[in-house]
Amino acid sequence: MGKRFVRLSTTKCFLFLLGSALVKVGNYWGVIDVDGKELVPTYYDQVFYFSNHLAKVVKNGKSGFVNKKGEVVIPLIYDDAHPFMKTITSAKRDGKAGYINIRGKEVIPF
Numbered sequence: 001m002g003k004r005f006v007r008l009s010t011t012k013c014f015l016f017l018l019g020s021a022l023v024k025v026g027n028y029w030g031v032i033d034v035d036g037k038e039l040v041p042t043y044y045d046q047v048f049y050f051s052n053h054l055a056k057v058v059k060n061g062k063s064g065f066v067n068k069k070g071e072v073v074i075p076l077i078y079d080d081a082h083p084f085m086k087t088i089t090s091a092k093r094d095g096k097a098g099y100i101n102i103r104g105k106e107v108i109p110f
Contacts, residue, residue: 011025020049020050021034022047022048025042029044029047030043030044031047031050039068040057044058044059050068051083052102053067053068054066054067054073054084055067056082057072058076061079063078063080063091064078065084074104075104078091078092078093079093079094080092084102087101087102088100088102094110097110
């Protein structure tokens with residue numbers, strides 16, 4: 001099996017983890033797969049690795065989550081949120097903490 005190289009015009013590219021890597025172009029972050037295909041566009045201020053098929057993204061100080069098609073599935077309305085470890089995660093909004101599930105529904109209210 002030969003080695004595969006992906007040519008990218010990125011400023012930074014982090015290690016591949018479970019088939020995807022974080023990339024930075026200019027000041028913006030996104031995610032690519034092992035073939036160099038863009039999974040999440042280089043639009044966000046911060047991007048985290050996928051966890052439970054969702055990646056935490058941050059834009060203008062607000063956090064939300066995108067899927068592997070780059071679609072926002074949980075709106076960027078949170079002041080902070082942690083990547084999903086299973087099916088729920090903690091988040092903060094308007095100075096209050098709560099928990100949301102992978103569909104964005106509050107399971108422990110803020």
